[in-house]
Amino acid sequence: NSAIVRLRNRQELFHEACRIAVEHGGFAFAWIARLQEGAAQAVEAWSTPPGGSMPVEEAVHDAVAGVANEVAAAIKSEGPTIYRLTGADDCVTASPQGRCSFALLPLYLEGKPVAVLGLHATEAATLDSEELRLLDELGGDLSFALDHMEKERRLAYVAYYDVLTGLPNASLLREQIARQLPVADRDGTLVGLVFLDIERFSNVNDTYGRHTGDNLLKQVAERLRMKDKAHGTTARITADQFAIMLNDLADANQLAHCLERDVFAAFASPFRVGETEYHLEAQVGISLYPTDAANVEQLYRNAEIALKRAQHQGERYLVFDRAMNDRIVHAVKLESKLRGALARDELLLHYQPKVESGSARLAGLEALVRYADPEIGIVPPAQFVPLLEETGLIIDVGAWVMERAAADLRHWRAQGFAPPRVAVNVSPIQLRQRGFPPPLADSAEGIDIEITESALMADVAASIPKLRAMRDSGFRVAIDDFGTGYSSLSYLTRLPVNALKIDRSFIVAMTESPSSLAIVSTIISLAHSLGLEVIAEGVEQEEQAKLLRLLGCEQIQGYLYGRALSAAEVAPLFPRTRPPNGGA
Structure with missing residues (x-):
């Protein structure tokens, strides 16, 4: 129970459980294996008495493989199962192949067996009801610990990721920006923060329902995620707003190119839900470090301000700094025009x-x-x-x-x-x-x-x-x-x-x-x-x-x-x- 409260890592918990079973429970050998399709697939932890030679990994896997049928039966029994074997004279204390007796305890996560604990003894054991109750309680405690760890993992995920799209959220984005700013200082490059708002997206939810809206958001996230691998991070920061951090920018022209190639291109073709096509458009606010901001908060705030100005003025995109805004807007428009200049x-x-x-x-x-x-x-x-x-x-x-x-x-x-x-x-x-x-x-x-x-x-x-x-x-x-x-x-x-x-x-x-x-x-x-x-x-x-x-x-x-x-x-x-x- 102390280990359950103290430890936050599954591997550490399993190793500690095996150690305690051997050193304090008197077992000759303890192991825990991960289950897959009802069979023990990978041994995650094992322990033998102090002073004895630890078995090599192959011997441990062989020992677990040797009780495959018993593992399957223990899972079906949904409780601790005791096996007493003949040949007690052949038992060796430190040997994982001890043939006297062993117990198998299925471990559960959300009601499903995910692992099994094996406890080997060098004496022919016949457990009374109290001992069986203790083993059952041990399995329950470990299952509780696994459930608690899974909940903590999910809470940590929710703290840093958007559940709907799987993208980083605003908190993780801020942390990643904070890590990138010193790199930009060292390399003499720029970091761009692009805030993107899907225009009139609330009308989509109101007209077609939240299921359609959620489906479209996932598609937008996927398109942006496919584009950001080479240059930075895409995050979902509010219901219908995304943010893109652009790393290692040499100048404003490169930012303009990224906007045209990666951001606006993601909205160039229609989205589809079922048989219906949806044409979405986005407005963008941009802030640059160190041109417009000296730290993460300023960069973040200025991108928000630029987006609000773009929305207020009906602009497709706006940069916080007016002089650079003029240059970037001109470069983006020029690039867009140049793409069709030959044909025209x-x-x-x-x-x-x-x-x-x-x-x-x-x-x-x-x-x-x-x-x-x-x-x-x-x-x-x-x-x-x-x-x-x-x-x-x-x-x-x-x-x-x-x-x-x-x-x-x-x-x-x-x-x-x-x-x-x-x-x-x-x-x-x-x-x-x-x-x-x-x-x-x-x-x-x-x-x-x-x-x-x-x-x-x-x-x-x-x-x-x-x-x-x-x-x-x-x-x-x-x-x-x-x-x-x-x-x-x-x-x-x-x-x-x-x-x-x-x-x-x-x-x-x-x-x-x-x-x-x-x-x-x-x-x-x-x-x-x-x-x-x-x-x-x-x-x-x-x-x-x-x-x-x-x-x-x-x-x-x-x-x-x-x-x-x-x-x-x-x-x-x-x-x-x-x-x-x-x-x-």
């Missing part, structure tokens, strides 16, 4: 001229993607290209850019123009794709590929065969943003490329910074020693162009020689192979 033909391809440094004659073009937002007009690439890369949309958009550039080349030629080569940028994500380069050999004529130095150096061994395949297909390859990465000269000599493109940061600073001018001069000399051409981007001043000419740079690109133009605007810059309309 809202992406444009513009072309910026590249000229020969000596003659200023047109030498090439760089294809630059533009997004024409129907609401606000042309969106700067710096705002949407990172989103394309973060969401993986850059794969489809990159393929479209290459196809459109090839199509524009064919169109210009069909009109009687002689367009120069067109450079298309390839992102690191595209380069890592198994199917890259795409099968565009017939379109490769006149196409250059620009890949950043950092993308190539990330996996040089994998990059080399892909570059070779592009070159063999007719593409020319330039290393973009050269000078900003960490190229190894030994690797550089092996890369099948045609040109180096000096990063604009060095060009902008070269007239003011001797070190930048020295870097530009070194890159040009290095490229020429390897038989590569050099392209300088970001040239905006005549003084920069003059220096580049003196250093031997072959091509120059920048606002000094022209901004990016549409396909129709850039065509008049090309020489003609025949007069317009076929005239002489």
